[in-house]
Amino acid sequence: MKQDIEERAVQLAEYIIAHNATVRSAAKHFGVSKSTVHKDITDRLETIDRELFHRTKRILDQNKAERHIRGGLATRKKYRGE
Template sequence: MKDYIEERAVEIAEYIIETKATVRQTAKRFGVSKSTVHIDVTKEEFL
């Protein structure tokens, strides 16, 4: 399960960088909450 979360975090980060999307837009695109997007891109273990 942790591998999936790490992959999602990388995909989300790449999406935000490439499209300059907001957290809200990113959450909608990936079907997750805004909190999940925030956690995924700020959690140190994924950086």
């Protein structure tokens, strides 16, 4: 069981890096919850593969910084009927 969790954490990180993905899109792709993705990346991956953790963290931090912009664009699109 523990091996499966570690493999999932690495696969999630590789997917996020390869696709510049958000936590939400990675969760949807792997069929797990957002909290599972977040825990795998922030807690488990750091002990499994530190270098992969830092590369993934950089992308997640960038996504977090851009989050408010994406939300505004989605709202604009919704109310303009695009």
